[in-house]
Amino acid sequence: MKLLFNLDVVAGNRVRARPSDYLRSLPRDGQVAAVTEFLHWAEKAAAESSDPQARAEAEIGIATAREFLQTLQADTLRIHTRRQPEEPHD
Numbered sequence: 102m103k104l105l106f107n108l109d110v111v112a113g114n115r116v117r118a119r120p121s122d123y124l125r126s127l128p129r130d131g132q133v134a135a136v137t138e139f140l141h142w143a144e145k146a147a148a149e150s151s152d153p154q155a156r157a158e159a160e161i162g163i164a165t166a167r168e169f170l171q172t173l174q175a176d177t178l179r180i181h182t183r184r185q186p187e188e189p190h191d
Contacts, residue, residue, distance in 0.1 A: 105139055106165050118165040133173060140166040 106118045124132055143166060147159035 102139065102142070103135070105135060106162075106169075108161070108165075116161065118161075118168075120169065129173065133170065136166050136169050140170070 103123050104121045105124045107121055108116045108118050111117050120132075124135065127135060140163060143159045143162035147156050147163060150156045150159060
């Protein structure tokens with residue numbers, strides 16, 4: 102599995118996720134497919150792991166993937182619902 106997100110430590114134990122260069126290089130549907138595959142893997146890892154550290158890392162991955170997919174969906178909705186400015190009527 103390729104690196105999809107870079108995690109930056111913001112403060113203490115808080116992290117900020119950003120898409121990797123690889124993920125940004127993919128077309129939109131490729132991004133959705135890669136992140137969805139990762140999400141399924143992370144959900145399975147979180148459910149099956151008995152190691153608290155591994156479970157916590159998988160849960161961070163789940164949250165990151167879901168947020169990314171929601172952002173993509175919101176961007177798509179915004180593109181499809183954007184109204185064109187009306188021409189002034191004389």
